[in-house]
Amino acid sequence: MTENTVTQAWFPAGPFPNGICIEEDIAGRLATTFCRRLNPFASQTFRMMEHTSIHVRRADHVGFAVASLDESLRFWVDGLGAQLVRTGEMGGEFLGQVTGAHGAQVRMAIISLAGQTIELLEYRGLNRSTVLAKPFDPGFAHLALVVDDIDAILARIATYGWKAQGIPQPIASGARAGTRVIYVVGPDGATIEFMQPPASVQDL
Template sequence: MTIKSMHHIGMTVTDLAAAVAFFEALGLELEGKAHMEGEFVDGVIGLDGSSSDIAMMRTPDDRYRIEFSEFQAPQSIDGSSHAPINALGLRHVAFVVDDLDDTLARIKPHGAELVRNIETYQDVLRTCYVRGPEGILLELCEYFR
């Protein structure tokens, strides 16, 4: 048996509203919010007495989703959210955008910080890394058509 598809990527944040606002400005759509607690959730995630609020966001093409979780219990621990790109583990999420400059202008008021430069790779694309809320690292790519 093989994998049918990827369902979502999960990210834990301390400010769910700020994460949702940032990713809405980026262009993701809020699919829904929910409060999660109880034996079912504890059994899945392996944390007894957990309580969290989640927001599921999707790309406009409805292909990809990011689930953001803000825990009330147990308290979240620092997972080195500002680690550099060469640190082990999930480091960034990449998005294709129509207009890189416009996208950066829309997300800057929500705390986006350019990691260094916007670079052009051959005649293929313009790309950059951006830090969002809580150090979430994004790669934004604008392909030349």
């Protein structure tokens, strides 16, 4: 294990309320950056270790907030063939501290689809915006699913109120060249991307 030392010191900087950091890198060069310090008068030596104790083990699940848990289950289970794992309810201090939804109650369901665990959450007791977010809004997320027949999927999910955002398009180049892709948006504003690899890849 090796380590490098970077020394940082804070100096007042006129119009810049957070001050200036003078950083000395591992080659001894000085670099000036504007930065924020909780304790602006303290100098610190930060030891950057080659190995750290932070380790993300795996992704556990993806979650969607829904207006109606029953309607959402109808889409995921009946429409896409997901398996219902369990249902439950949450509320109180636990829910408020974890999600920020203080004073709310939530009905939840865990489903499994193509090896992916999905959590569906119907929050109650909150004032929600009536304007749905768009797939291109900052902070918006989506789930991508690989399918065999994208056209059949689009026809099926339309009966559940999910709408394609355009016409499926093939990826022009790269490792996934020929894969047809499309975003679909559900009644609650949730977004799924469907991906259909070319037949030569599906047959492998």
